């Protein structure tokens with residue numbers, strides 16, 4: 022529930038309006054109509070009648086805020102206790118889990134309807150596979166730190182605001198990562214380590230990233246700093262190493278001009294180079310900057326589905342495009358003749374090469390660079406591209422890559438997407454040569470509107 026939901030009737034203002042909610046939007050917000058304009062009301066559910074405040078009116082829509090629910094949906098569940106109602110990542114926590122799964126499937130269908138790739142209304146979209154753990158599944162926490170009125174705050178910003186929620190109770194975050202963040206805050210204070218301050222141009226710590234392996238419980242800590250030489254940082258790192266399960270502490274350096282969380286320079290301060298995760302019996306060593314799914318338990322289901330969809334044969338060369346630390350290719354290596362992975366982040370490519378070795382795989386190689394550049398080069402060099410799995414970031418595939426794929430026409434093609442909207446747009450082009458055989462949704466992030474789809478594409482004869 023949002024902050025103003027707690028208001029009582031007397032406090033309702035003239036600007037408050039009564040809205041019947043028709044459906045959920047792609048970000049999980051309730052959608053209704055007010056004076057023929059669409060109104061978005063986060064926290065409201067379909068078929069509810071709600072009192073909402075008009076926050077801002079735009080030319081084509083209105084942003085509303087939930088004041089109270091007049092007629093409640095039977096699908097409404099209690100928002101978790103003691104959790105800041107404005108925290109991000111819990112956009113659907115007031116909706117029953119069964120309905121969250123239905124919403125995620127409907128979200129994919131809605132994106133297909135909106136962009137209507139060829140024959141979209143005939144695609145088979147299977148029911149969303151539920152996550153075994155709907156709480157405490159996030160194995161990585163990335164908390165910002167700032168100094169506010171003489172006190173340190175470490176936590177998450179409320180979405181679209183500058184309000185940092187200090188040590189938030191985050192019910193989807195794993196206990197281990199939350200506790201480590203709390204302990205580090207205490208150690209920063211004990212060691213008098215500076216906190217970065219943009220207004221005062223002060224160097225110091227800006228972000229603390231804690232990642233834990235589900236299989237080995239090992240914890241990797243990265244202190245993202247503005248500036249390099251931070252007084253007492255090494256003392257802090259030594260004390261962090263004594264916290265339960267912590268096996269390494271890294272420093273990543275950024276500056277105020279960089280809008281991203283991570284800077285380009287990463288240096289190990291103490292401990293092991295990587296932490297080890299285990300997925301479907303294979304080991305994966307992870308460097309701080311390498312991508313890894315946030316929900317390691319459900320990752321096994323996602324990858325198993327992707328491998329089923331691939332249905333590989335021993336004579337094939339599999340391209341693992343957007344390969345991260347080499348997960349999908351390594352899991353598929355014993356089913357094919359050869360695996361070739363492509364990934365932009367150099368540390369992730371190093372991890373992938375190392376992971377090939379520790380899993381005793383002889384037929385996989387990983388290349389650093391963008392898929393759109395490296396794939397056509399490899400093809401020109403004579404690499405057969407008969408099987409392909411793509412797992413791009415939310416932005417989807419580059420148009421130039423789609424052009425290459427339509428020319429090369431891999432026989433076996435699976436697309437893993439974390440964004441139905443870019444998936445549907447990419448399918449407009451890909452269905453010039455491919456049919457969509459099956460779409461499966463796997464719920465990786467319960468309580469959020471996010472979903473992960475596996476799509477099987479079949480080359481049209």
Ligand SMILES: C[S@@+](CC[C@H](N)C(=O)[O-])C[C@H]1O[C@@H](n2cnc3c(N)ncnc32)[C@H](O)[C@@H]1O
Pocket residue numbers: 311312313314342343344345346347348349363364365366369390391392393412413414
């Ligand atoms: C969604 S992750 C998938 C990683 C991996 N398949 C996995 O399951 O762990 C996307 C990966 O693509 C990488 N990436 C982003 N843009 C890329 C590009 N243009 N070419 C190659 N890799 C890219 C990112 O660094 C990230 O590791």
